[in-house]
Amino acid sequence: MTSARRRFWCISNLNSGKLARWAVTLPPSLFLVVFFLLPALIVVAASLREPGEFGGLAPLFVDGAFTHALTLDSYRFFFGDTIYLEIFVKSFFIALLTTLICIALAYPLAWLIARSPKRRRDLLVLLVILPFASNLLIRVYAWILLLGPLNLLYTPVAVVAGMVYVHLPFMVLPLYTNLEKHDPALLEAAQDLGAGTWTRFWRVTFPLSLPGIFSGSALVFIPVLGMFAIPELLGGTGDLMIGNLIKEQFLDNRDWPFGATLSLLLTVAVLLCAGLATLAAKKSFKGTEAVT
Amino acid sequence: MMRRLLLCLLLLVQARPALADDVLYLYNWNNYISDATVSRFETHCRCTLKQDYYSDNEEMLAKLEAGAVGYDVLVPTGNAVESLIRRGALRPLDQARLPHLGNIQAEYRNPWYDPSGHYAVPYATSVTLLGYNVDKLRELDLPTDTWALIFEPRHLAKIKGKVTVLNSQRELMAAAMRYLGHSVQSHELAQWQQAKRLLLRAKPYWAAFSNSTYIKDLAIGNIWVAHGYSNDMYRAQQDALAAHRPFSIGFATPKEGAVLAVDNFVLHKDGRRPDLALRFIDFMLEGANAADVSNLIGAGNPNAAALPHIQPEIAGHPAIFPPAAELRRLEMLRDFDPQLRRALSRMWTEVKVR
Numbered sequence: 001m002t003s004a005r006r007r008f009w010c011i012s013n014l015n016s017g018k019l020a021r022w023a024v025t026l027p028p029s030l031f032l033v034v035f036f037l038l039p040a041l042i043v044v045a046a047s048l049r050e051p052g053e054f055g056g057l058a059p060l061f062v063d064g065a066f067t068h069a070l071t072l073d074s075y076r077f078f079f080g081d082t083i084y085l086e087i088f089v090k091s092f093f094i095a096l097l098t099t100l101i102c103i104a105l106a107y108p109l110a111w112l113i114a115r116s117p118k119r120r121r122d123l124l125v126l127l128v129i130l131p132f133a134s135n136l137l138i139r140v141y142a143w144i145l146l147l148g149p150l151n152l153l154y155t156p157v158a159v160v161a162g163m164v165y166v167h168l169p170f171m172v173l174p175l176y177t178n179l180e181k182h183d184p185a186l187l188e189a190a191q192d193l194g195a196g197t198w199t200r201f202w203r204v205t206f207p208l209s210l211p212g213i214f215s216g217s218a219l220v221f222i223p224v225l226g227m228f229a230i231p232e233l234l235g236g237t238g239d240l241m242i243g244n245l246i247k248e249q250f251l252d253n254r255d256w257p258f259g260a261t262l263s264l265l266l267t268v269a270v271l272l273c274a275g276l277a278t279l280a281a282k283k284s285f286k287g288t289e290a291v292t
Numbered sequence: 293m294m295r296r297l298l299l300c301l302l303l304l305v306q307a308r309p310a311l312a313d314d315v316l317y318l319y320n321w322n323n324y325i326s327d328a329t330v331s332r333f334e335t336h337c338r339c340t341l342k343q344d345y346y347s348d349n350e351e352m353l354a355k356l357e358a359g360a361v362g363y364d365v366l367v368p369t370g371n372a373v374e375s376l377i378r379r380g381a382l383r384p385l386d387q388a389r390l391p392h393l394g395n396i397q398a399e400y401r402n403p404w405y406d407p408s409g410h411y412a413v414p415y416a417t418s419v420t421l422l423g424y425n426v427d428k429l430r431e432l433d434l435p436t437d438t439w440a441l442i443f444e445p446r447h448l449a450k451i452k453g454k455v456t457v458l459n460s461q462r463e464l465m466a467a468a469m470r471y472l473g474h475s476v477q478s479h480e481l482a483q484w485q486q487a488k489r490l491l492l493r494a495k496p497y498w499a500a501f502s503n504s505t506y507i508k509d510l511a512i513g514n515i516w517v518a519h520g521y522s523n524d525m526y527r528a529q530q531d532a533l534a535a536h537r538p539f540s541i542g543f544a545t546p547k548e549g550a551v552l553a554v555d556n557f558v559l560h561k562d563g564r565r566p567d568l569a570l571r572f573i574d575f576m577l578e579g580a581n582a583a584d585v586s587n588l589i590g591a592g593n594p595n596a597a598a599l600p601h602i603q604p605e606i607a608g609h610p611a612i613f614p615p616a617a618e619l620r621r622l623e624m625l626r627d628f629d630p631q632l633r634r635a636l637s638r639m640w641t642e643v644k645v646r
Contacts, residue, residue: 051630054375055357058630077634083641154500237459237501237644245641251354252461253637255630 040267046260047074055254074261084245084262088269091241094156095224098163102171102220103213105164110175110212114182121180128172136166140233147234154236162230167223171216178212179205214281222270242266314339316568319363321555322347324416329584333575339568356381356560364563365572369553370624373412374405376558383559384410389570392577392597399619400554400594412556413573416585417592419622420463420551421611423506423525425516427539439471439546442519443490448497456509457519459501461640462625463551464491467519470549470623477626481635488639492646507531510541521553522612526590545611545618552614552622554594586612
């Protein structure tokens with residue numbers, strides 16, 4: 001046995017062992033604990049504290065004595081009247097609308113790219129990614145010039161237009177990777193069995209593309225929900241979203257506990273949505289398994 | 293040859309830290325010191341002045357709160373000075389090393405935010421007031437010396453969609469409070485509620501909440517009345533003049549009183565070069581240097597020795613340099629306790645959304 005082969009043998013032996021599994025999974029797990037779980041717990045803790053006199057959090061100890069216990073004040077303030085809930089609902093509506101428009105625009109585009117000759121596909125995908133080469137804010141500023149003459153600037157329409165424009169590639173790419181893998185033989189078989197163009201799309205292509213739609217929707221819906229730059233630049237005074245509220249609490253108002261409360265409620269709402277989407281996806285995957 | 297090159301490189305590497313030692317870090321408002329003055333100071337102290345910029349106090353405080361370090365000198369407004377002092381973030385000034393401190397006018401000495409005068413040296417002032425299109429308002433027969441112009445529907449009806457107000461909870465609500473005859477430092481929640489109702493009633497007549505675009509819009513003629521800062525109004529006036537517009541821009545402090553902002557040099561406690569910082573502050577206290585900010589952006593100036601160096605149309609403008617009688621009608625913003633801050637933030641959300 002040569003040394004190279006022996007080394008290979010050792011590695012492959014390790015790979016199957018528990019040690020290797022730990023070695024591989026530990027760094028990412030550690031990363032998630034340190035940079036996601038711990039900060040999330042800090043946010044939970046901050047939301048239960050009182051705001052400091054000049055920003056930050058109220059000190060836990062003053063002259064050695066424990067002063068500020070935990071409080072639900074921030075949550076009471078949030079649910080105390082409807083205005084913050086209204087902004088939450090409106091943000092969810094904008095995110096949903098953006099996602100639906102993105103699906104409607106991205107689907108034909110992704111389908112077209114997937115159906116075009118192989119040598120041209122790479123170029124087309126590159127064109128979809130190309131807008132990322134320039135900064136988000138610059139691209140949004142460009143919309144100010146476009147929407148101004150149309151008298152649409154500083155309206156909800158402008159916000160949705162900006163959102164759709166910025167997030168469209170996130171819908172096109174997962175849809176394209178999905179549609180590209182479809183086996184044309186399936187469509188031919190459907191045709192042989194007498195299915196028309198529409199039937200072929202609805203009964204074969206669309207169900208098979210659902211995983212792409214779901215992952216694209218998650219990539220669009222969640223960032224849109226937390227976005228604050230686009231409503232600030234393109235929206236009118238009434239077009240506040242949750243992201244704007246959170247930014248205002250941390251920067252302008254220096255009310256960390258309330259900002260933390262808003263962030264936490266947003267995270268919980270997003271997790272709920274993601275959970276529902278996964279459930280829906282699982283159901284539809286069972287449906288598609290029958291097709292494939 | 294090779295060895296000599298290496299030696300040179302080594303020397304360069306060693307020389308670097310020595311150079312870096314003579315750098316003064318200034319965390320400043322954008323466009324608050326002219327390049328000419330910066331290079332004069334650099335020659336004077338044989339050091340380098342490095343600036344970072346912020347566009348409002350909250351941004352600066354939030355960055356410091358989040359742990360930004362390394363700044364020697366900051367230029368906070370009065371209320372932010374108080375907050376920094378209370379947090380123990382500032383270093384007391386060694387007044388013996390500021391021989392030009394006497395140039396500061398008596399009215400600006402020992403302000404409420406720094407009663408002992410240990411921490412802050414006032415540098416520039418501005419008033420939050422109304423700028424307007426002189427010809428348009430004369431044509432419409434509207435008053436220009438009262439907040440009623442942006443709050444009363446009977447006036448607003450004539451200029452609907454031609455008014456912008458500041459997109460700032462503190463400034464706009466303060467203007468409403470002055471108009472209602474209350475102090476901008478009031479702790480009475482009922483008075484603030486009254487101000488909120490006034491804003492909600494006037495809001496349908498406003499074109500936008502704007503913090504910077506009003507300068508251009510006023511100078512072009514897109515809008516006729518703007519709520520904003522005296523130095524911005526001065527710029528709009530100059531821009532309209534330079535472009536030979538068929539109208540002129542004026543600005544005046546409403547008779548009900550307004551908000552005065554005083555920006556100050558302070559030393560951050562973690563700054564590494566308090567010696568350079570003090571030299572810088574004293575340099576900026578000299579009349580010709582102190583005048584810089586007024587000539588540059590049309591700011592008011594608390595420095596008596598600066599007056600002869602300031603262009604007469606700036607130094608003579610009562611809205612930029614308020615006469616002593618008018619100064620008494622001006623109030624500075626003050627930070628509130630967390631409960632009132634939260635209540636005001638909620639009112640502001642309501643003003644925005646409803």
